[in-house]
Amino acid sequence: xxxxxxxxxxxxxxxxxxxxxxxxxxxxxxxxxxxxxxxxxxxxxxxxxxxxxxxxxxxxxxxxxxxxxxxxxxxxxxxxxxxxxxxxxxxxxxxxxxxxxxxxxxxxxxxxxxxxxxxxxxxxxxxxxxxxxxxxxxxxxxxxxxxxxxxxxxxxxxxxxxxxxxxxxxxxxxxxxxxxxxxxxxxxxxxxxxxxxxxxxxxxxxxxxxxxxxxxxxxxxxxxxxxxxxxxxxxxxxxxxxxxxxxxxxxxxxxxxxxxxxxxxxxxxxxxxxxxxxxxxxxxxxxxxxxxxxxxxxxxxxxxxxxxxxxxxxxxxxxxxxxx
Amino acid sequence: xxxxxxxxxxxxxxxxxxxxxxxxxxxxxxxxxxxxxxxxxxxxxxxxxxxxxxxxxxxxxxxxxxxxxxxxxxxxxxxxxxxxxxxxxxxxxxxxxxxxxxxxxxxxxxxxxxxxxxxxxxxxxxxxxxxxxxxxxxxxxxxxxxxxxxxxxxxxxxxxxxxxxxxxxxxxxxxxxxxxxxxxxxxxxxxxxxxxxxxxxxxxxxxxxxxxxxxxxxxxxxxxxxxxxxxxxxxxxxxxxxxxxxxxxxxxxxxxxxxxxxxxxxxxxxxxxxxxxxxxxxxxxxxxxxxx
Amino acid sequence: xxxxxxxxxxxxxxxxxxxxxxxxxxxxxxxxxxxxxxxxxxxxxxxxxxxxxxxxxxxxxxxxxxxxxxxxxxxxxxxxxxxxxxxxxxxxxxxxxxxxxxxxxxxxxxxxxxxxxxxxxxxxxxxxxxxxxxxxxxxxxxxxxxxxxxxxxxxxxxxxxxxxxxxxxxxxxxxxxxxxxxxxxxxxxxxxxxxxxxxxxxxxxxxxxxxxxxxxxxxxxxxxxxxxxxxxxxxxxxxxxxxxxxxxxxxxxxxxxxxxxxxxxxxxxxxxxxxxxxxxxxxxxxxxxxxxxxxxxxxxxxxxxxxxxxxxxxxxxxxxxxxxxxxxxxxxxxxxxxxxxxxxxxxxxxxxxxxxxxxxxxxxxxxxxxxxxxx
Numbered sequence: 001x002x003x004x005x006x007x008x009x010x011x012x013x014x015x016x017x018x019x020x021x022x023x024x025x026x027x028x029x030x031x032x033x034x035x036x037x038x039x040x041x042x043x044x045x046x047x048x049x050x051x052x053x054x055x056x057x058x059x060x061x062x063x064x065x066x067x068x069x070x071x072x073x074x075x076x077x078x079x080x081x082x083x084x085x086x087x088x089x090x091x092x093x094x095x096x097x098x099x100x101x102x103x104x105x106x107x108x109x110x111x112x113x114x115x116x117x118x119x120x121x122x123x124x125x126x127x128x129x130x131x132x133x134x135x136x137x138x139x140x141x142x143x144x145x146x147x148x149x150x151x152x153x154x155x156x157x158x159x160x161x162x163x164x165x166x167x168x169x170x171x172x173x174x175x176x177x178x179x180x181x182x183x184x185x186x187x188x189x190x191x192x193x194x195x196x197x198x199x200x201x202x203x204x205x206x207x208x209x210x211x212x213x214x215x216x217x218x219x220x221x222x223x224x225x226x227x228x229x230x231x232x233x234x235x236x237x238x239x240x241x242x243x244x245x246x247x248x249x250x251x252x253x254x255x256x257x258x259x260x261x262x263x264x265x266x267x268x269x270x271x272x273x274x275x276x277x278x279x280x281x282x283x284x285x286x287x288x289x290x291x292x293x294x295x296x297x298x299x300x301x302x303x304x305x306x307x308x309x310x311x312x313x314x315x316x317x318x319x320x321x322x323x324x
Numbered sequence: 325x326x327x328x329x330x331x332x333x334x335x336x337x338x339x340x341x342x343x344x345x346x347x348x349x350x351x352x353x354x355x356x357x358x359x360x361x362x363x364x365x366x367x368x369x370x371x372x373x374x375x376x377x378x379x380x381x382x383x384x385x386x387x388x389x390x391x392x393x394x395x396x397x398x399x400x401x402x403x404x405x406x407x408x409x410x411x412x413x414x415x416x417x418x419x420x421x422x423x424x425x426x427x428x429x430x431x432x433x434x435x436x437x438x439x440x441x442x443x444x445x446x447x448x449x450x451x452x453x454x455x456x457x458x459x460x461x462x463x464x465x466x467x468x469x470x471x472x473x474x475x476x477x478x479x480x481x482x483x484x485x486x487x488x489x490x491x492x493x494x495x496x497x498x499x500x501x502x503x504x505x506x507x508x509x510x511x512x513x514x515x516x517x518x519x520x521x522x523x524x525x526x527x528x529x530x531x532x533x534x535x536x537x538x539x540x541x542x543x544x545x546x547x548x549x550x551x552x553x554x555x556x557x558x559x560x561x562x563x564x565x566x567x568x569x570x571x572x573x574x575x576x577x578x579x580x581x582x583x584x585x586x587x588x589x590x591x592x593x594x595x596x597x598x599x600x601x602x603x604x605x606x607x608x609x610x611x612x613x614x615x616x
Numbered sequence: 617x618x619x620x621x622x623x624x625x626x627x628x629x630x631x632x633x634x635x636x637x638x639x640x641x642x643x644x645x646x647x648x649x650x651x652x653x654x655x656x657x658x659x660x661x662x663x664x665x666x667x668x669x670x671x672x673x674x675x676x677x678x679x680x681x682x683x684x685x686x687x688x689x690x691x692x693x694x695x696x697x698x699x700x701x702x703x704x705x706x707x708x709x710x711x712x713x714x715x716x717x718x719x720x721x722x723x724x725x726x727x728x729x730x731x732x733x734x735x736x737x738x739x740x741x742x743x744x745x746x747x748x749x750x751x752x753x754x755x756x757x758x759x760x761x762x763x764x765x766x767x768x769x770x771x772x773x774x775x776x777x778x779x780x781x782x783x784x785x786x787x788x789x790x791x792x793x794x795x796x797x798x799x800x801x802x803x804x805x806x807x808x809x810x811x812x813x814x815x816x817x818x819x820x821x822x823x824x825x826x827x828x829x830x831x832x833x834x835x836x837x838x839x840x841x842x843x844x845x846x847x848x849x850x851x852x853x854x855x856x857x858x859x860x861x862x863x864x865x866x867x868x869x870x871x872x873x874x875x876x877x878x879x880x881x882x883x884x885x886x887x888x889x890x891x892x893x894x895x896x897x898x899x900x901x902x903x904x905x906x907x908x909x910x911x912x913x914x915x916x917x918x919x920x921x922x923x924x925x926x927x928x929x930x931x932x933x934x935x936x937x938x939x940x941x942x943x944x945x946x947x948x949x950x951x952x953x954x955x956x957x958x959x960x961x962x963x964x965x966x967x968x969x970x971x972x973x974x975x976x977x978x979x980x981x982x983x984x985x986x987x988x989x990x991x
């Protein structure tokens with residue numbers, strides 16, 4: 001890491017720390033939402049951008065995390081234990097789901113996860129005695145740490161920020177580890193990677209499971225944030241929304257998901273003056289973006305940069321694009 | 325017995341419409357590796373074209389259907405291919421998947437904003453007379469829907485197998501590069517595929533809307549069902565999509581009565597997972613050489 | 617479409633011009649996209665028409681009301697954020713949301729801020745949480761369903777009942793209330809049939825219903841599903857009475873189901889077909905303005921706007937706290953506050969009561985069979 005990068009990173013973190021100060025509750029709440037969805041999108045980015053697998057169940061994994069956390073914290077268990085169990089469970093479910101799906105043919109993970117997300121919704125809705133059914137669960141407490149309560153919006157923001165920075169750090173570490181570097185090898189040239197002794201299937205499976213675990217953590221944070229969960233919040237459409245975040249931001253770029261989540265969450269706000277038309281405009285913008293820059297906004301930025309600095313060497317690993 | 329017959333007939337009538345959507349789905353996949361997440365909206369939209377023809381231009385029903393078909397061919401066929409699919413093909417499947425998700429949203433929201441958020445009645449094309457067949461109520465509409473969809477799919481199959489153009493389209497689907505070398509106009513063949521998909525969607529839309537009513541959100545369930553039907557039947561075979569569609573229609577009805585109403589929509593999904601694990605090429609599909 | 621564009625432009629210009637005057641802010645947080653869009657749009661337009669009329673007539677306490685609209689996207693999480701935003705924007709009262717799953721969440725925020733909230737939701741749980749800031753604009757299913765069950769038991773002499781309900785928080789609320797009433801009246805439940813949101817094919821459900829040998833069926837699904845249900849019931853020759861709520865026999869359902877709606881009956885709280893002159897007049901104005909027939913959600917929004925106006929003027933200042941306190945135990949007479957259309961009262965929990973009707977559809981029209989007193 002170069003010095004300028006470290007400075008940039010420190011500046012970014014400082015910006016995140018001061019961002020909510022002096023803001024209204026709504027802004028703080030929206031920032032919290034953004035942090036939560038960034039974590040979920042970061043996880044999906046590992047699956048999608050680095051391992052090249054489409055998962056259509058990221059919202060489902062958030063649901064697993066959210067419900068486990070809700071049920072445990074409602075019964076007096078501390079949030080941190082509940083979150084830990086949520087992460088582990090999502091990881092385990094990811095393994096169980098990915099193992100058979102990846103064994104068959106490699107784009108079938110998308111179909112299996114699609115089915116899984118819809119099935120999960122039905123179970124959450126129908127198994128009323130446990131999950132509260134379509135009425136959902138309400139009144140989950142916000143956690144306290146060392147006597148400091150996160151009930152207020154500002155403390156909760158800092159709590160979310162800590163979780164966010166921790167997950168970012170973990171992801172960074174994963175991608176820097178020898179194991180994570182293998183992903184880049186895999187993405188750049190799968191045949192060569194395999195000939196060098198990489199087990200593609202095991203590698204992709206782990207990436208999917210870890211990505212799902214991030215979804216579990218995001219869910220565990222959503223529960224105390226919203227203090228209400230219902231099956232509809234974890235339906236397939238929300239998985240598509242997270243997928244959109246990753247791709248719009250730029251899949252395969254480390255900061256792509258954060259940018260994508262910000263766009264998806266904030267754009268409706270920016271387009272509010274268009275009244276009912278904002279979703280139409282938003283959808284049209286996504287299509288145009290995909291046509292001109294399949295690598296998302298970060299890809300678009302790089303393209304523009306290249307135009308300014310024609311000698312800049314493009315990253316070859318991204319030229320190929322990800323395929324389903 | 326009458327009960328079972330009733331469920332089978334209703335299931336087949338609904339399933340035949342799913343099959344139309346699913347066939348279009350597989351066609352696009354074969355010709356251009358497009359996984360069209362907006363397929364449900366493709367079926368939702370033509371009904372509104374027809375309604376616009378009737379209410380805005382005051383055309384009679386048959387002329388409005390022609391009008392709707394023309395618009396569908398233009399927008400869902402030509403424009404979709406030229407403006408969205410074609411420029412994105414070199415980028416691989418994922419950006420296209422995202423673009424079709426966004427396209428579905430665009431179509432849905434546009435209908436809601438410009439036509440209305442509530443369901444609209446849609447004129448019936450066939451008489452709704454009901455006959456009692458061995459205790460089951462069978463409407464002329466159901467039977468006609470079944471016949472029209474079967475005819476549409478049957479003639480499509482004939483067209484693909486028996487005509488020169490059809491065979492060129494198949495060659496394109498199997499291997500565009502070789503087809504090109506053999507002198508097939510690949511781009512034109514792909515365009516035909518998109519036009520056929522638009523036409524099938526229009527037929528499905530006109531058949532289903534009198535029963536389901538025309539509503540902006542109709543595509544959500546339909547798209548998912550078509551998707552499942554296509555995978556269950558075999559993603560690379562037209563007759564697979566046909567069987568998949570009919571099967572899903574019947575299973576949905578049977579499981580609602582004999583398994584559980586709460587989990588009726590789970591049955592097709594469980595079938596989907598089972599098929600993927602046990603017979604990934606689908607019930608009638610042939611294994612695909614390429615990994616995608 | 618052109619109309620809509622012109623209208624949107626006009627609205628933007630009025631909104632841009634508005635801030636010049638002193639004004640009171642009201643937030644309208646509704647489902648403008650997602651599955652709740654149909655209901656939300658109705659409610660929004662009702663609120664909008666109500667406040668436009670009020671502003672044209674001089675406003676509230678001689679001040680103009682500025683309504684800001686927020687889209688909850690039918691997503692509880694977003695709805696919570698939007699209520700928060702409205703409060704940050706300085707509203708003194710909130711209209712919405714309609715979907716109960718959203719309302720149960722965002723009412724917590726309004727409560728924390730002490731802002732009165734007029735919800736369109738009908739789920740029983742809303743008023744059972746001791747929230748002093750929530751007020752209904754139509755009574756919950758736990759009040760509507762007993763009226764209907766009583767009519768079924770006393771007038772129709774029903775013994776065996778089948779229940780068809782939407783497996784959502786809306787349908788679930790009606791289902792729970794009905795089961796309770798069934799116990800009170802000694803109904804035997806011979807079939808319990810949950811259906812899906814946005815279900816299009818009801819043949820299997822009708823097959824089940826026919827097999828159940830019930831005296832009557834209680835049908836509690838939303839409007840469009842009701843229309844599809846009634847059509848399929850007609851097709852399969854169901855002869856038992858189908859009894860429901862506004863959602864079974866509303867104007868929209870009759871339009872969609874056509875001839876198949878004839879014979880269906882049920883309990884109606886707010887309806888454009890209530891044969892009340894004020895209501896009819898409001899419906900005509902609404903149709904002329906928005907080009908579609910309003911449903912009960914539009915009337916809820918409209919009456920909520922007027923209820924807020926009247927209460928604010930009774931209190932004498934736009935004080936959120938005082939308004940919330942005043943609302944409890946309040947009765948608004950249509951004679952004193954014409955915009956509420958019918959006499960209405962709120963109890964200590966924010967639950968409301970009002971006269972309602974038992975109607976049957978005959979020849980495509982609602983015919984009132986009995987007037988049911990407030991309970």
